[in-house]
Amino acid sequence: MLGEMLENVRERHPLIHNITNYVTVNDCANMLLACGGSPIMSDDADEVEEITSICAGLNINIGTLNRRTIPAMLLAGQKANRLKHPVVLDPVGAGASALRTKTALELMEKVHFTVIRGNISEIKTLADGSGTTKGVDADVDDAVTAENVGQAVAFAKNFAAKAKAIVAITGAIDIVADVDGAYCIYNGHPMMSGITGTGCQLSALVAAYVAANPGRELDAACAAVCAMGVCGEIAHERLGEQDGNASYRNYIIDAMYRLDGGTLEGRANYEKRDA
Amino acid sequence: MLGEMLENVRERHPLIHNITNYVTVNDCANMLLACGGSPIMSDDADEVEEITSICAGLNINIGTLNRRTIPAMLLAGQKANRLKHPVVLDPVGAGASALRTKTALELMEKVHFTVIRGNISEIKTLADGSGTTKGVDADVDDAVTAENVGQAVAFAKNFAAKAKAIVAITGAIDIVADVDGAYCIYNGHPMMSGITGTGCQLSALVAAYVAANPGRELDAACAAVCAMGVCGEIAHERLGEQDGNASYRNYIIDAMYRLDGGTLEGRANYEKRDA
Amino acid sequence: MLGEMLENVRERHPLIHNITNYVTVNDCANMLLACGGSPIMSDDADEVEEITSICAGLNINIGTLNRRTIPAMLLAGQKANRLKHPVVLDPVGAGASALRTKTALELMEKVHFTVIRGNISEIKTLADGSGTTKGVDADVDDAVTAENVGQAVAFAKNFAAKAKAIVAITGAIDIVADVDGAYCIYNGHPMMSGITGTGCQLSALVAAYVAANPGRELDAACAAVCAMGVCGEIAHERLGEQDGNASYRNYIIDAMYRLDGGTLEGRANYEKRDA
Numbered sequence: 157m158l159g160e161m162l163e164n165v166r167e168r169h170p171l172i173h174n175i176t177n178y179v180t181v182n183d184c185a186n187m188l189l190a191c192g193g194s195p196i197m198s199d200d201a202d203e204v205e206e207i208t209s210i211c212a213g214l215n216i217n218i219g220t221l222n223r224r225t226i227p228a229m230l231l232a233g234q235k236a237n238r239l240k241h242p243v244v245l246d247p248v249g250a251g252a253s254a255l256r257t258k259t260a261l262e263l264m265e266k267v268h269f270t271v272i273r274g275n276i277s278e279i280k281t282l283a284d285g286s287g288t289t290k291g292v293d294a295d296v297d298d299a300v301t302a303e304n305v306g307q308a309v310a311f312a313k314n315f316a317a318k319a320k321a322i323v324a325i326t327g328a329i330d331i332v333a334d335v336d337g338a339y340c341i342y343n344g345h346p347m348m349s350g351i352t353g354t355g356c357q358l359s360a361l362v363a364a365y366v367a368a369n370p371g372r373e374l375d376a377a378c379a380a381v382c383a384m385g386v387c388g389e390i391a392h393e394r395l396g397e398q399d400g401n402a403s404y405r406n407y408i409i410d411a412m413y414r415l416d417g418g419t420l421e422g423r424a425n426y427e428k429r430d431a
Numbered sequence: 432m433l434g435e436m437l438e439n440v441r442e443r444h445p446l447i448h449n450i451t452n453y454v455t456v457n458d459c460a461n462m463l464l465a466c467g468g469s470p471i472m473s474d475d476a477d478e479v480e481e482i483t484s485i486c487a488g489l490n491i492n493i494g495t496l497n498r499r500t501i502p503a504m505l506l507a508g509q510k511a512n513r514l515k516h517p518v519v520l521d522p523v524g525a526g527a528s529a530l531r532t533k534t535a536l537e538l539m540e541k542v543h544f545t546v547i548r549g550n551i552s553e554i555k556t557l558a559d560g561s562g563t564t565k566g567v568d569a570d571v572d573d574a575v576t577a578e579n580v581g582q583a584v585a586f587a588k589n590f591a592a593k594a595k596a597i598v599a600i601t602g603a604i605d606i607v608a609d610v611d612g613a614y615c616i617y618n619g620h621p622m623m624s625g626i627t628g629t630g631c632q633l634s635a636l637v638a639a640y641v642a643a644n645p646g647r648e649l650d651a652a653c654a655a656v657c658a659m660g661v662c663g664e665i666a667h668e669r670l671g672e673q674d675g676n677a678s679y680r681n682y683i684i685d686a687m688y689r690l691d692g693g694t695l696e697g698r699a700n701y702e703k704r705d706a
Numbered sequence: 707m708l709g710e711m712l713e714n715v716r717e718r719h720p721l722i723h724n725i726t727n728y729v730t731v732n733d734c735a736n737m738l739l740a741c742g743g744s745p746i747m748s749d750d751a752d753e754v755e756e757i758t759s760i761c762a763g764l765n766i767n768i769g770t771l772n773r774r775t776i777p778a779m780l781l782a783g784q785k786a787n788r789l790k791h792p793v794v795l796d797p798v799g800a801g802a803s804a805l806r807t808k809t810a811l812e813l814m815e816k817v818h819f820t821v822i823r824g825n826i827s828e829i830k831t832l833a834d835g836s837g838t839t840k841g842v843d844a845d846v847d848d849a850v851t852a853e854n855v856g857q858a859v860a861f862a863k864n865f866a867a868k869a870k871a872i873v874a875i876t877g878a879i880d881i882v883a884d885v886d887g888a889y890c891i892y893n894g895h896p897m898m899s900g901i902t903g904t905g906c907q908l909s910a911l912v913a914a915y916v917a918a919n920p921g922r923e924l925d926a927a928c929a930a931v932c933a934m935g936v937c938g939e940i941a942h943e944r945l946g947e948q949d950g951n952a953s954y955r956n957y958i959i960d961a962m963y964r965l966d967g968g969t970l971e972g973r974a975n976y977e978k979r980d981a
Contacts, residue, residue: 178453179735179747180732182454182628185454186680198496200497206529207528220747220750221748221750221753223750223774224497224774249757253757255752255756293744351736352732352736402956410673410674410676412675457730460729461902464900464902464951469843470729472769472770475772478804481802481803482799482802499773681956682948684951686948689948
């Protein structure tokens with residue numbers, strides 16, 4: 157399954173419209189190219205509807221949110237909905253400010269998201285206001301572990317039902333769930349949190365995978381999360397003794413550029429599970 | 432000729448004012464430093480005239496165009512014109528939205544550009560509205576090939592006459608033309624399109640080369656396009672089996688940092704030709 | 707002393723709020739992660755007070771200054787002052803435009819800065835309007851050298867007294883001074899000026915070091931400046947014959963990721979000195 161998802165991205169070259177933050181935007185663009193997609197970044201209300209019309213999917217990321225881009229996010233999201241394009245939400249820092257929480261909730265109300273991808277603290281904030289987001293990283297107390305993964309899966313499925321979206325909660329253990337089913341994914345490496353933007357890149361990647369695999373959104377989102385984790389592992393194995401987080405960032409994108417379906421199938425470590 | 436152009440950039444360290452998109456801005460800055468120039472980024476209407484006054488050239492790039500920066504582009508461009516500084520236009524995504532097309536055309540009407548550099552679809556849009564821009568990449572149907580290069584050269588010269596500018600159309604074959612003459616350049620590597628921002632970087636590079644070689648703008652633009660292509664080749668030869676587009680991006684900038692006049696002369700593959 | 711400062715950053719993981727330019731923002735984020743801190747970028751007036759409240763320090767950088775973010779800088783700075791968080795100012799390009807000079811001076815008037823870090827031309831502009839900033843690099847005529855370092859230290863201490871801040875003037879020789887004392891730091895490599903953003907990264911680093919070492923701000927700022935210089939040296943030693951400024955950028959961040967207290971102590975080359 158996963159290999160086919162990847163190959164569909166490489167064959168169909170989905171063009172993804174990104175309204176995203178200026179911190180990690182270059183990495184998102186290169187990650188989209190690495191996976192076989194194509195990026196376009198556009199955030200002005202005067203053009204986002206047109207831009208999203210020529211794309212296969214939309215990725216909305218609320219890092220470095222500002223007054224100018226919020227209306228553009230709504231316009232682009234609603235246009236993409238009308239066109240039945242998949243739309244991904246990355247609620248960066250939801251819970252860290254009222255503006256971010258409020259905007260994420262408003263987006264969820266007015267735009268139908270195909271996938272919402274965030275860390276556990278961000279998703280908890282969206283679900284019930286009880287997240288304890290500290291900055292843009294998940295709170296340690298919220299972390300999904302081997303012990304609480306069952307609870308986390310149940311939480312994810314409930315949130316998916318409420319949000320009418322696939323939810324991808326990423327961390328040491330990743331959960332990708334819709335109302336009916338859930339995948340737990342065990343790939344990745346802790347050092348990925350030592351790089352800015354691996355989450356943002358993953359959201360862009362999810363958009364490309366979902367856009368290239370219509371009708372199979374849950375599996376496609378799972379494949380994207382596995383692919384990112386596998387690339388995090390391959391890149392980590394490549395690290396030399398002088399390499400740190402800057403080289404690691406490059407190596408992860410490099411790994412995605414070279415990833416093929418067979419390698420993804422062989423290295424993906426995931427299971428379908430109920431709560 | 433080309434080597435001398437390069438050495439003039441290294442000797443004169445032209446300071447280039449960039450009003451550019453936030454996707455590839457860091458790469459543009461590092462590319463300008465790599466070639467021997469110096470970058471300053473400034474996009475607020477309250478300061479762009481002053482900033483451009485202390486510079487040797489201006490590079491206007493309409494990627495991530497927004498309402499706030501359009502007036503700044505006009506002000507800076509007109510100020511640079513009054514100061515007789517060279518001005519480069521990179522019409523990123525012209526044709527992909529009315530805002531981009533309209534803004535590019537308005538800029539061309541109100542600012543005199545020394546060089547307009549884009550892919551064939553963007554330039555066709557500016558020329559006659561017939562381009563079929565899909566996102567920020569050229570449409571396959573528009574591509575310049577060995578078969579249609581004569582037509583493309585004629586098109587470029589016509590557009591140059593109409594726009595009163597040097598036009599640089601870059602792709603698998605690059606054309607740099609003014610009303611009187613044209614260069615075709617065969618350097619570069621297809622993998623360059625797998626990196627975000629090689630076009631943006633090239634536009635910044637063209638600004639530096641033109642600024643450092645006054646009175647020889649056509650040759651300088653040709654030298655910049657050759658330099659970028661040669662660096663794309665050198666960087667590609669350097670790729671290891673685990674390297675992908677992220678490392679390639681770094682290696683191209685590295686190659687420009689190390690490029691000397693002799694290597695550029697030796698590796699440049701170009702010809703002067705009529706339509 | 708220096709090693710302890712570094713280890714405090716690694717233990718306390720200070721979350722740093724950055725209102726910074728879009729040119730080097732990604733490098734600032736990765737540098738903060740490399741040193742053991744954590745970054746959050748936020749520049750909208752609607753959320754900056756909240757964001758800075760959950761952080762340990764604030765870093766204000768006026769590169770790519772614009773009308774929208776100036777009020778956010780003032781709000782965040784004043785909030786951080788009320789919370790007694792350390793605040794760093796990086797007056798990028800002060801002297802290059804009236805907007806930048808005026809904004810930097812207004813920020814200094816309305817916000818108490820713990821540390822002001824810039825090149826000598828920027829700091830001279832803030833001190834007495836006599837700097838000759840050309841773009842974002844220091845003017846050669848302003849450079850601190852072995853011959854004029856005594857004068858420069860006296861200047862720094864006077865400016866520190868006037869600004870009621872620690873001042874860090876960085877260049878070939880770095881000076882970190884408050885009204886009572888000064889450090890001169892001789893680490894670093896000239897090639898660091900061939901990369902965009904080493905100054906911006908250093909300002910973010912200073913914010914993390916000062917935030918993690920309360921009550922010892924002068925020493926902490928000195929440690930951060932030494933750490934940056936040492937990493938510039940380690941990264942330079944690592945350069946292969948094909949590497950240029952893009953790889954050097956990565957290697958400096960990598961070196962910071964791997965830097966330990968012992969290495970910093972062993973390689974730091976600084977002295978406490980009076981004018």
